[in-house]
Amino acid sequence: MSDGRVATDGGVESSPGLRIAVTGAGGRMGREVIEAAADREGVAVAVAVNRSLVDPVAGVAVESAADLDGLLASEEPDVLVDFTGPASAVAYAEACADAGVPLVTGTTGFDEDGLDDLRAASDAVPVLKASNFARGVAALRRAVREAAAALPGYDVELTETHHNGKRDAPSGTAKSILDDVGDARPDLDERVHGREGDAPRAATETGVHARRAGDVTGEHEVLFAGNREALELTHRAGDRGVFAEGALDAAAWLVDRDPGWYGFGDVLDAGDTEDAGDSGQ
Known part of the structure; x- marks a missing residue:
């Protein structure tokens, strides 16, 4: 070099x-x-x-x-x-x-x-x-850690979307974000992947949703909801x-x-x- x-x-x-x-x-x-x-x-x-x-x-x-x-x-x-x-x-x-x-x-x-x-x-x-x-994802993860720590008791849902050829679900980035949430909120020790039928939400769960469609490069959204308010943190990759x-x-x-x-x-x-x-x- x-x-x-x-x-x-x-x-x-x-x-x-x-x-x-x-x-x-x-x-x-x-x-x-x-x-x-x-x-x-x-x-x-x-x-x-x-x-x-x-x-x-x-x-x-x-x-x-x-x-x-x-x-x-x-x-x-x-x-x-x-x-x-x-x-x-x-x-x-x-x-x-x-x-x-x-x-x-x-x-x-x-x-x-x-x-x-x-x-x-x-x-x-x-x-x-x-x-x-992506540097924006790095910033998203930092924000997620801070939000999870600042919002105890709030429900957390993560949705990720990728192109129809992606094989692993949820994405590796989504798993990393879920780990970030879990580090800040150890009470959320259950990951529920999608819901169907009679599926009431448990206080200990984090909802995880993986979507595969078209040629979407990558989107990750984390929703915090509770106390009559909602906070959404989102990253989208253009290419x-x-x-x-x-x-x-x-x-x-x-x-x-x-x-x-x-x-x-x-x-x-x-x-x-x-x-x-x-x-x-």
Whole structure:
């Protein structure tokens, strides 16, 4: 990496000559990351892989994911950015650990065993996992924590909406927000996913609703209601580029870190935004 630093649009410094690897290059987010890198000065895609054959993306040739080990060894990227699936992400994390390449992953839907496997890689290399790389979501989560603590006894409902191709429900971001609510309101220890028939609300429940429709990028709304008033906190992503930009900010930040487990909040803390992001669940 070069010595000089240049500021990104988000205020996080990126080193000229930052060389990244991208997995899932043929997917929605993989393409977004490659295109965002092409538009960002001082960032180049050294490796792009996909499990199936796809055409070049933004002028970058896409190789077979089966060749990732060899590509990491020969190209020596500074960091790998992953938005794939839980099983693939774990395999890529193991490859990064073997090659000594830091990993940024926005993949969601892990079960506990998968998270344990992902965390194992952080013994060898820095691993940054976040359910969402939008700075607005980081601000939403901070606001949710404050509201939940300030409104004891209020009912809480969370609704998230994504495109019709999203597989995990509720979204990883929604789960992180629910954890935030639970930390501030330990009395809400039951999550009820949708309602049907005779379903009176229990005082201990948080309602969770996942909607899948069209090409919606991502919306998260948290409703607090009680004492004859209601408070709604909402974030809407205009397009996936906001997530790709945040992932590149995270990649630039992660390169020189020690092995360990990090979250997007750590990146934002570096920009004087304290405890504003994903805790790296």
